Amino acid sequence: MLHIDNLHAFYGKSHVLHGVSFGVKPGEIVALLGRNGSGRSTTAKAIMGLVDCQGQIDWKGQAIVGKKAFEIAHLGLGYVPENRDIFPKLTVHQNLLLGQKGSGKGSRWSFDDMYQMFPRLLERQHTEAGVLSGGEQQMLTLCRTLMGDPDLIIIDEPTEGLAPKIVELVGQYLKKLKDRGISVLLIEQKLTIAMKISDRALVMGHGSIVFEGTPDELNANTYIRKEWLEV
Template sequence: MSALLDIRQLHAFYGKSHVLHGVDLHVGAGEIVSLLGRNGVGRSTLVKAAMGQVAARGAVRFKGADILGLKAYQIAHRGLGYVPESRDVFPTLTVEQNLLLGRKRNADTGRWRLGDMYRMFPRLEERRGVAAGLLSGGEQQMLTLCRTLMGDPDLMMIDEPTEGLAPQVVAPVARYLLALRERGIAVLLVEQKLAIALDISQRVYVMGRGAIVFEGTPEQLRQDGGVRREWLEV
């Protein structure tokens, strides 16, 4: 499988703080890959660096082209979507207006329509005329996921989509991720909930202290108690 996103020897910095130490990672077309690890090990920094939001050196290639050093909007227009942990919405605009703002390609040729979003998350259709700032945290997460998808990306980097969500919201988010795979959208998922990540991923990476400490299949990670104890379990 050729790599859609290929990260090689990536180093990233916040000021003088060296956060990523030579990370290698790849995601193939249509593949769900989870990036696991405790808080503070550099997972969010990795996706921000790939999206042009953190100073970095090394190589980040997307669809065969080097994107390191490009602006975030330039990267997005190439088909790399990013859903930040902060669930950024336009609070004074309605749900539907937020979704329509996400469109980056010709609406007639994109793979996704408003109806697709509403079928995945019926609650958004119920709230389509409500200002996004009035939504619950779970509803805002649904909206952020769908707004990014309206841009018709080929790969989505999603940072902690289930963080802080009620259990009844977590299941629809997991179904959303599987729906992406069914339509050929690749996903790099940063996730704390090990069960979800192992259930939906083809491969997993584990990060520790700014470096990759494990790469393998979900089954290999299930069987490797040493890695789970040292790098994942609290």
């Protein structure tokens, strides 16, 4: 579904990604792990056309390097950034409405789905998003992205700053995305949620992939965990 080969990315003259290569299969949850500054978020931004990059990124066989972010989104990729990026002066319901592509007809997701998934959003549907808690904003950003009916969702640090109960809830619903045929690229620094729900784990260090394997293989690799991860 998503194939990346020899990807390099740049912020001005700063060379951040160095030959990153990996793929995501249909219905798969892949965790992209690493310490702060390892290149995980830059990889997500490169996929979504938000940074200058060179190399190959194919989405369902179509090359997307050089396309604009909105063009990539309309091809079926969803992105949940780590800063959440809600519209603070709009209500919860209005934020969800903005996530729809077209009329929303034929989508796998509806407003009812979102409110059933996170009942707290139903309670707050007429509340301005800017006054929501951090956990509620994370729920809203995830749901707004799902309203666009993506085939793959890239979610950056979804558990950052959340209470343990909300972390577990987010993990449960990321797994449920597979039931609707959605792939997930989960960018995380913490191992707890990633090791529970992922089919494969990738570890980044200094802008490159330094490990690829199953969560069990990563758990058994003490060198990688010690050298490249926060444990």
